[in-house]
Amino acid sequence: MTSNFRDVPSEAEKTALAWAHSARFLTTASRLDQLPQMELPEIAFVGRSNAGKSTAINTLAQQRRLAFASRTPGRTQHINLFEVGPKDAPDALFADLPGYGYAAVERSAKLRWQEVMAQYLELRRALHGVVLMIDSRLGFTDLDRKLLALIAPRLANGEVRLLAVLTKCDKLNRREADAALAGAQQVLAEVATENSEIGVAPFSALSKRGVGDVAATLHGWTRQPPPNPA
Numbered sequence: 001m002t003s004n005f006r007d008v009p010s011e012a013e014k015t016a017l018a019w020a021h022s023a024r025f026l027t028t029a030s031r032l033d034q035l036p037q038m039e040l041p042e043i044a045f046v047g048r049s050n051a052g053k054s055t056a057i058n059t060l061a062q063q064r065r066l067a068f069a070s071r072t073p074g075r076t077q078h079i080n081l082f083e084v085g086p087k088d089a090p091d092a093l094f095a096d097l098p099g100y101g102y103a104a105v106e107r108s109a110k111l112r113w114q115e116v117m118a119q120y121l122e123l124r125r126a127l128h129g130v131v132l133m134i135d136s137r138l139g140f141t142d143l144d145r146k147l148l149a150l151i152a153p154r155l156a157n158g159e160v161r162l163l164a165v166l167t168k169c170d171k172l173n174r175r176e177a178d179a180a181l182a183g184a185q186q187v188l189a190e191v192a193t194e195n196s197e198i199g200v201a202p203f204s205a206l207s208k209r210g211v212g213d214v215a216a217t218l219h220g221w222t223r224q225p226p227p228n229p230a
Contacts, residue, residue: 013212016219019084023061023094026081032119035079041222042081042093042126046117046147047133049099052167052205056133057082057096059205060215067096079120084222092222095120095127101143121151129161129221131214136166136180136202140187148191158195163217164188170204177202 009017029035045067047053054067061067066082077098085091097117121130130151134140140148154160164184169177184200192198199217203210 009212010216012219013216016215017060017062017212019219020060020215021062022086023057023063023066023082023084024087025066026083026093028078028080030078031116032079032123035081035120035124038093038126040083040090040093040126041128042095042124043129043131043218043221044095044097044121044124044127045131045133046097046121047099047167048101048135048141048143051099051133051135053099053133054096055205056131056165056167056203056214057094059208059211060218079116092218093126097121100147101141118150121147122154127154127160129163129218131218132162132164133167134164134184136169136172136177139180139183145187148187152191155191155196155198156193158197161197161221162188162199163214164198164200165203165210165214166201167203167205169202169209170207 027036045053045057057067058064061082067080079098080096082094082096083090083092084094097120100114100117121127132144132147134144151160151162155162166180166184169180172180181200181202188198188200201210201214201217203214205211
């Protein structure tokens, strides 16, 4: 599992960041059958509504409002797709999925979003990787573990990769950060198999810690086929 970070971006990180900065909105959909059927590898961003998912996407893309980061969690109600790579020849898609776990959202809406998310994560053939946003101060919640269980079959056969991003790590001291990382690695070890590719990465949109390494990981995913495509 990946967790090493450098203060100075490597050449690979610089290349990956330039690639991520090219992200631009493509389309939005409330149902799986509304998404375009494309051959490009897709990377899905998922997480609790207050885990900093949209902020992380905006930080990676170096754009303030590419993904809608609201002060009111639960506002993202659709799957939003973003093209990445050259404008005339995009080579990947970012998929921003609805956040989960926000209590104030109407129950019927939550159930609908959860169903759409589950269908996407279980059935979307173009899905190459999942970026799971975890608030580093809270660690894996029951809902996060349920999401892990949902994608575990695709992780186990190497069909999909996973990167757990520990957001808001700037709010932790060194001891707390080490404990958060160790705790995440322990949870991820429960779903790791011989064929799975699973990583964990501390991340801060404020201090920019981990931004280069996360970009490099995602860029690398799109440069090779899934280890064991379905």
